[in-house]
Amino acid sequence: MSRLAAAFAKGRPALVTFVTGGDPTPDATAAVLDALVEGGADVIELGMPFTDPMADGPAIQLANLRSLGAGTTTAAIFRIATEFRARHPQVPLVLMGYANPMTIRGGDWFAAECVKAGVDGVICVDIPPEEDPELGPALRGAGVSLIRLATPTTDAARLPAVLDGSSGFLYYVSVAGITGMQQAAQTSIDEAVARIKASATIPVAVGFGVRTPEQAAAIAKVADGVVVGSALVDLVAKHGANAAGPVKELTAALAAAVHSARKEIA
Amino acid sequence: MSVETISQTPNSFRNQPDERGHFGQFGGRYVAETLMPLILELEREYIAAKADPAFKAEFDDLLEHYVGRPSPLYFAPRLTEELGGAQVWFKRDELNHTGAHKINNCIGQILLAMRMGKTRIIAETGAGQHGVATATVCARFGLPCVIFMGATDVARQAPNVFRMKLLGAEVVPVTAGAGTLKDAMNEALRDWVANVHNTFYIIGTAAGPHPYPEMVRDFQSVIGKEARAQMLERTGRLPDVLVAAIGGGSNAIGLFHPFLDDASVKMLGVEAAGHGLDKEHAASLAGGRPGILHGNKTYLLQDEDGQIIEGHSISAGLDYPGIGPEHSWLKEIGRVDYTSVTDKEALDAFQLLCRTEGIIPALEPAHAIAAVQKLAPTMGKDQIILANLCGRGDKDIFSVAEHLGVSL
Numbered sequence: 001m002s003r004l005a006a007a008f009a010k011g012r013p014a015l016v017t018f019v020t021g022g023d024p025t026p027d028a029t030a031a032v033l034d035a036l037v038e039g040g041a042d043v044i045e046l047g048m049p050f051t052d053p054m055a056d057g058p059a060i061q062l063a064n065l066r067s068l069g070a071g072t073t074t075a076a077i078f079r080i081a082t083e084f085r086a087r088h089p090q091v092p093l094v095l096m097g098y099a100n101p102m103t104i105r106g107g108d109w110f111a112a113e114c115v116k117a118g119v120d121g122v123i124c125v126d127i128p129p130e131e132d133p134e135l136g137p138a139l140r141g142a143g144v145s146l147i148r149l150a151t152p153t154t155d156a157a158r159l160p161a162v163l164d165g166s167s168g169f170l171y172y173v174s175v176a177g178i179t180g181m182q183q184a185a186q187t188s189i190d191e192a193v194a195r196i197k198a199s200a201t202i203p204v205a206v207g208f209g210v211r212t213p214e215q216a217a218a219i220a221k222v223a224d225g226v227v228v229g230s231a232l233v234d235l236v237a238k239h240g241a242n243a244a245g246p247v248k249e250l251t252a253a254l255a256a257a258v259h260s261a262r263k264e265i266a
Numbered sequence: 267m268s269v270e271t272i273s274q275t276p277n278s279f280r281n282q283p284d285e286r287g288h289f290g291q292f293g294g295r296y297v298a299e300t301l302m303p304l305i306l307e308l309e310r311e312y313i314a315a316k317a318d319p320a321f322k323a324e325f326d327d328l329l330e331h332y333v334g335r336p337s338p339l340y341f342a343p344r345l346t347e348e349l350g351g352a353q354v355w356f357k358r359d360e361l362n363h364t365g366a367h368k369i370n371n372c373i374g375q376i377l378l379a380m381r382m383g384k385t386r387i388i389a390e391t392g393a394g395q396h397g398v399a400t401a402t403v404c405a406r407f408g409l410p411c412v413i414f415m416g417a418t419d420v421a422r423q424a425p426n427v428f429r430m431k432l433l434g435a436e437v438v439p440v441t442a443g444a445g446t447l448k449d450a451m452n453e454a455l456r457d458w459v460a461n462v463h464n465t466f467y468i469i470g471t472a473a474g475p476h477p478y479p480e481m482v483r484d485f486q487s488v489i490g491k492e493a494r495a496q497m498l499e500r501t502g503r504l505p506d507v508l509v510a511a512i513g514g515g516s517n518a519i520g521l522f523h524p525f526l527d528d529a530s531v532k533m534l535g536v537e538a539a540g541h542g543l544d545k546e547h548a549a550s551l552a553g554g555r556p557g558i559l560h561g562n563k564t565y566l567l568q569d570e571d572g573q574i575i576e577g578h579s580i581s582a583g584l585d586y587p588g589i590g591p592e593h594s595w596l597k598e599i600g601r602v603d604y605t606s607v608t609d610k611e612a613l614d615a616f617q618l619l620c621r622t623e624g625i626i627p628a629l630e631p632a633h634a635i636a637a638v639q640k641l642a643p644t645m646g647k648d649q650i651i652l653a654n655l656c657g658r659g660d661k662d663i664f665s666v667a668e669h670l671g672v673s674l
Contacts, residue, residue: 051443051574052559054452055298055459061442074571099296099558104572126558128302130286130295134558151300153462158303176300177460 003092004120004145004168007042008203013220014042015258016169016205017251018096018229019236020063021046021080022072028241029080030087035244036232037091039251040259043169043205043225044084045123048077048097055098055125057180059230062237074101078117085118094147094168096123099134107138114144121145121168129161136165145169150196152176152188159199169203169225172196174210180230183209186218193222213257220261228254279526279601282592287476290598292591295475297561300459309477311382316484321377328373329488332406333363335370337489339496339652344622352645354638355505356655357493357521360627366657367489367517368399372468374485376403379466386461387411389468390454392419392447392513393582393630394426395657396470401435403468411435414453417445419582426661444576447586451560471514472590475561479591486520493652494524505652507641508533511633512604513548513584515593517656522602532603535593536637538579539606548577549606550589551597564591580609580669581629583657607636613669615639616659628657629666 007014017036021029029046036044049067053060077095084093095102095114102110102124114122122144127134129148139146145168153176154162163170172192174184189206196204206219207227216226235250236243282289287309295305315321329335338358346354359367379387387409391397397413404411413430417439420427430437443449458467472482497505508525510518512535525531540547547553550565557566559574567575567587577587596602607615612629615636619627627635634653642651659666667674 050572052448052452054455054560057456065443068573100566100568100572100574102572104557104568104570125298126296126561128295128297128299130302134296149299151298153300153303155303162299173300175460176462178456181460 002120003090004043007092008169008224010042012259013223013261014205014225015040015216015251015255016043016045016207016225016227017041017232018045018047018227019232020049020060020067021077022049022067022070023063023233023236024066024240025070026072026076026080030083031244032236032247033084034087035248036251037088039248040255041251043092043094045094045096045227045229046077046081048074048095048101050098050101053098055178057178057230059180059233059237063233078113081117081119092120093118094121094123095119097125099124099126103134107135110135111138111142111144114139115142119144121147123147123149123171125149129164132165140165147171149173152192156195159196163200167202169205170196170200171227172204172206172223173208174206175208177208179208181209183215189219190222213253216254217257217261220258226258275599280523282595283476283480287480289479289592289595291556292563292594293476293479294563295561296558296563297475298459300462304462305475307382311378312477312481315378315381321381324377325374329370333369333373334361335488336492336496337361339493339500342623345619346642348618348622349639349642351642351647352506352649352651353647354642355497355650355652357489357652358655359489359517360631360655360658364399364402365660366395366399366628367486367520368396368470369402370488370520371470371482371485371516372399372403374481375466375468376407376409379409379468380407382466384464384466385409386465387468388414388454388457388465389470390414390447390450391470392416392450392585393661394419394423394430395583395661397435397437398426398429398433400468401430401433404435405433412457413437414440414450414457416447416450417441419446419450422665423582423661446576448574455560470516472516472519472592473514473560473562473564473588479562482516483519483523483592486516487523489517489520489654490522490524493521497652501650504528504531505650506530506532506645507651509536509634509638509641509651510654511536511584511630511656512589512593513538513586513630514588515590517654519590519592521654526601533601534637534641535602535604536633537604537606538581538584538633539608540578540580542608543606546578547606548579548584548586550587551593551604552606554587556594559588562591564588564594580612580665581633583628583630584633605637607633611636613666616666625655626659626663627655628659629662630657631655
């Protein structure tokens with residue numbers, strides 16, 4: 001069983017956490033990633049910084065700028081990933097970012113680097129299924145999961161195209177909007193997840209606007225996973241090189257809420 | 267021309283893009299999933315609108331009676347004499363309502379927005395010309411309008427900011443990044459993602475996700491269609507060379523496209539070389555390489571990791587690190603030549619046109635004029651250069667005065 005599949009096969013919902021790689025510096029990221037693992041995150045998303053993060057809200061925009069300002073390169077991201085894999089052989093690691101840094105040396109190059117660094121999956125915000133040839137075949141050929149996004153605007157007619165060629169999990173973006181802003185109404189999330197799970201054979205994780213353990217628990221009642229990003233990135237912004245402690249604390253609270261969400265029902 | 271080039275020459279240069287929005291390897295639809303359904307709906311609506319005589323009739327009527335088309339085709343006698351070579355002619359799109367070619371596209375897009383039932387308009391702007399044109403059509407049709415403009419540009423284009431506000435638009439200063447056009451476009455895309463249900467994004471240049479590059483080109487092609495007919499009527503022949511400035515490239519593609527299959531007509535696109543190609547500039551074709559930004563694959567100014575580098579030009583309208591994808595394709599297949607001129611050359615050409623023809627051009631077409639200045643003396647007096655005078659210079663007099671060391 002792949003690391004990603006195992007993370008969603010623990011008999012309880014998974015906590016997926018995002019931080020921007022290289023924020024506040026490339027050297028400081030390892031401690032933040034370790035804090036996520038120690039806090040109980042099941043899947044780690046490592047953001048690749050980009051100068052023009054047009055799907056992100058202010059928190060992650062600023063994280064991208066801090067990271068690039070500290071000199072984070074693509075090589076540095078893969079170094080962070082490689083070292084993470086050495087420290088945590090079993091924890092799935094996913095790179096998330098934008099098309100240009102991922103494709104500038106060619107999809108095959110990027111996929112090969114992912115394999116070398118022990119990266120399990122890739123989320124590319126601005127490559128929809130229509131432009132799949134850019135990265136999809138290279139990733140699938142290398143055995144790296146291409147994790148696609150579905151959104152409230154992804155209707156039933158379009159969902160099969162989004163799922164086709166996806167693996168690892170499906171990332172359901174709960175609001176039509178950018179990261180870190182408002183949260184969707186819980187009823188709309190419940191309906192959407194039920195609809196998607198009816199056609200998806202892979203786990204469905206829900207993110208965008210999820211900040212608190214209470215919100216995460218409510219989503220975990222229906223979804224296979226809950227993604228939290230901006231709230232953690234805010235802690236890195238506030239505490240800088242000393243962010244590991246607060247990050248671990250929030251992650252632990254989120255993990256407890258997500259992992260036990262369905263027990264409360266029972 | 268090499269054998270290889272000949273074998274790759276298509277039957278027509280005017281049938282791009284393909285059904286997936288690709289111009290060769292360029293173009294495409296690189297957007298977040300939230301926008302994809304809307305982009306597909308826009309494409310369907312645009313195809314339907316193109317086939318609808320009522321849509322075309324309304325577009326043509328507004329261009330004639332509201333914009334003031336056709337714009338004149340003008341022979342520039344004193345500039346021609348001064349340069350001592352080819353005859354220089356101008357397509358006078360600076361005489362349009364709002365003072366630039368931008369309005370042509372805005373008329374087309376707002377008609378499409380209303381056809382789609384959208385009730386709110388957003389746009390990005392650099393120099394403010396597209397913002398003013400968008401605010402204008404929104405006022406004309408009574409739709410609320412939000413313009414995203416880099417904070418740096420808000421500061422250096424105060425008159426246009428005031429114009430937009432007079433026209434009823436909300437101007438949102440964007441502080442992210444360097445606070446220029448690319449950051450304004452990022453912010454407009456963020457707004458659009460959050461408001462897809464009721465909002466239409468009027469992109470100002472022939473770039474962005476398909477169908478924008480095609481759609482903006484089609485709306486701007488009125489420039490080239492008119493110019494071609496006017497030139498034939500006035501001189502009985504086609505021009506030898508077309509010249510146009512390029513930021514995103516909408517005025518250039520609008521002039522070039524109707525001539526692309528006229529084999530005798532050469533074309534020259536002029537990018538902004540800023541302080542020089544070895545320094546800060548905005549010449550994506552000369553100094554960039556293919557990459558993905560703002561929904562399309564095209565030539566971009568970027569570093570080896572694909573991080574985008576800020577463009578620089580004296581002209582805020584050319585200050586963009588990318589270029590429309592059709593230009594990238596036309597460069598790659600060799601149908602259009604591209605060159606670049608520096609801030610200083612553009613500033614000199616700006617003054618030359620003022621002095622010789624009594625026309626104050628915008629700094630954007632001043633780049634085209636600078637290229638004409640170099641080209642005309644190398645050509646015979648029986649030859650014709652047609653340049654696109656795509657905007658007037660009223661908006662630029664403050665920054666030109668500053669560069670010339672004059673305090674107003």
